Amino acid sequence: MLIRLLTGLAVCAAPLGVVMAASPAVKTGVVHFRHAAAGEANVPELFRLPEHRFTFQQEPIETAARQIDIFAVTLPSPVETPHESNNTVHCEYFRPVGDGPYPAVVVLHILGGDFDLSRVFCRTLAHHGVAALFVKMPYYGPRRQEGVEARMVMPDPHQTAAGMRQAVLDIRRATAWLASRDEVDSDQLGIFGISLGGITGALAAAVEPRLKNVCLMLAGGDIGRVTWSNPEMGRVRERWLAAGGTRESFVDVLRPIDPVTHVRPRADRRVLMLNARHDEIIPRECTESLMRAFGQPEIVWFDCGHYSAIRFLPDGLSRVTRFFANSP
Numbered sequence: 001m002l003i004r005l006l007t008g009l010a011v012c013a014a015p016l017g018v019v020m021a022a023s024p025a026v027k028t029g030v031v032h033f034r035h036a037a038a039g040e041a042n043v044p045e046l047f048r049l050p051e052h053r054f055t056f057q058q059e060p061i062e063t064a065a066r067q068i069d070i071f072a073v074t075l076p077s078p079v080e081t082p083h084e085s086n087n088t089v090h091c092e093y094f095r096p097v098g099d100g101p102y103p104a105v106v107v108l109h110i111l112g113g114d115f116d117l118s119r120v121f122c123r124t125l126a127h128h129g130v131a132a133l134f135v136k137m138p139y140y141g142p143r144r145q146e147g148v149e150a151r152m153v154m155p156d157p158h159q160t161a162a163g164m165r166q167a168v169l170d171i172r173r174a175t176a177w178l179a180s181r182d183e184v185d186s187d188q189l190g191i192f193g194i195s196l197g198g199i200t201g202a203l204a205a206a207v208e209p210r211l212k213n214v215c216l217m218l219a220g221g222d223i224g225r226v227t228w229s230n231p232e233m234g235r236v237r238e239r240w241l242a243a244g245g246t247r248e249s250f251v252d253v254l255r256p257i258d259p260v261t262h263v264r265p266r267a268d269r270r271v272l273m274l275n276a277r278h279d280e281i282i283p284r285e286c287t288e289s290l291m292r293a294f295g296q297p298e299i300v301w302f303d304c305g306h307y308s309a310i311r312f313l314p315d316g317l318s319r320v321t322r323f324f325a326n327s328p
Contacts, residue, residue: 027058031075033176036209044262047168047207049078056177061092068126069095073133078173079166081138085145089170091177092119092134094126100183103213104131105190105324106174106204108197111153113140121192124317128325131184135174137167137200153196155236157227157253164200164257171204179210186210190270190324194218195281195306202259202290205269214294215323217274217316218306220286221260221293224251230281265295272323273299274316281306 033052040048056075063070073091080087096102105125109118115136122132136143138152152163171191179186190213193201198219205214220226227233228250240250255261271294275287291299300319302312309316 025060028055029058030055031173031177031180033173038209042209043207044256046165046256047172049169049172054078054173054176058093065123065127067097068123069097071095073177075173075177077138077166078169081150081166083139083145083148083150085148086139086143086150088143089174090136090142091174092122094119094122094132094134095183096126096129096131098183100131101185101188102129102131102183103188103190103324104133104178104181104184105192105213105215106171106178106201106211107132107134108137108171108191108193108201109134109140110194111196115141117194118197121317121320124321125324128321130321130324131178131181133174133178135171137197138163138170155233155239157224157240157250160227161253161257164203167200168204168207168257171200172208175204175208175210188213190214192216192320192324199223199259202263202294203257205271206259206262206264212268213270213324215272215274215320216290217320218276218279218282218309219273219290220275220279220282221258221263221290222286223258224254226282226286227254229283260289260293263290263293265293270323271295271297272319273297274319275299275301276304276306276309277301278304279306 030053033049033054035051054076056073059072061070061072071093073093075089077087077089107118107122109115118134122134125132139150152167153160175189178184178189189210191201191205191211192215194217198216202216202219205211228237228247273291302309304311
């Protein structure tokens with residue numbers, strides 16, 4: 001109900017037109033994943049990728065939008081899991097009509113996997129001249145294999161760490177795909193996510209040098225602490241302690257995928273954080289920890305909780321759009 005309402009509010013803010021998408025042709029191609037100027041030396045080993053080439057497929061999605069085109073994009077994940085469906089990264093590309101060059105942004109979804117909410121942000125960004133690539137993270141949507149219980153976020157922190165690593169490496173490939181587009185300004189790439197998407201986006205921004213514009217909503221760091229203290233994690237804590245684990249060992253498992261472990265201030269990076277003053281899921285101290293790691297960027301505190309942030313969706317949508325559309 002919450003997400004349906006969020007989506008309904010945001011759709012009202014996204015202008016719609018009356019024309020169908022472009023050519024029905026399916027396009028295939030190859031992208032060269034090149035290292036940034038500084039190479040991979042400053043990328044944590046867990047998230048490094050060698051220079052390589054990967055294939056992609058792009059197919060138009062029918063749309064009534066007048067100023068944008070939408071495409072389904074698939075590419076192989078750099079991580080091969082035992083579940084075939086999860087090894088293909090499914091994306092939706094919202095492209096402003098025209099030659100560009102446009103700034104571009106990777107958009108990530110929430111823990112519940114509500115894709116319509118992400119599409120609202122993508123559609124609005126594209127209508128304001130920002131190319132947006134919605135990336136579906138591991139084990140979500142078409143990546144979830146029937147009969148398989150595996151998820152990106154699991155009660156076992158080791159499995160969660162593996163899922164987060166795959167998500168970040170998928171994002172690195174998706175960023176390379178965006179950078180290869182003729183209509184995209186490859187020097188103005190960014191990332192946006194809400195809640196789980198914001199946490200994952202912060203981690204991706206820490207390890208992918210090309211992501212210079214970073215906007216995170218309802219996100220924070222110290223994720224081991226966030227997970228351990230979550231009221232819904234009671235049974236997980238009980239099982240971990242019963243198996244001989246401790247709070248400290250639980251946090252240690254998640255430390256390599258904690259944004260605060262890897263984020264450092266960068267002079268060439270813009271960051272905007274949008275957070276809830278009374279967040280019952282992401283404690284304020286965790287938000288402030290991430291803020292310090294980024295070097296004290298601009299932060300907006302909405303007077304709400306994690307779930308009641310619905311009241312500030314129109315404001316958040318406007319701030320996110322202005323942030324990426326006005327990138328220098």
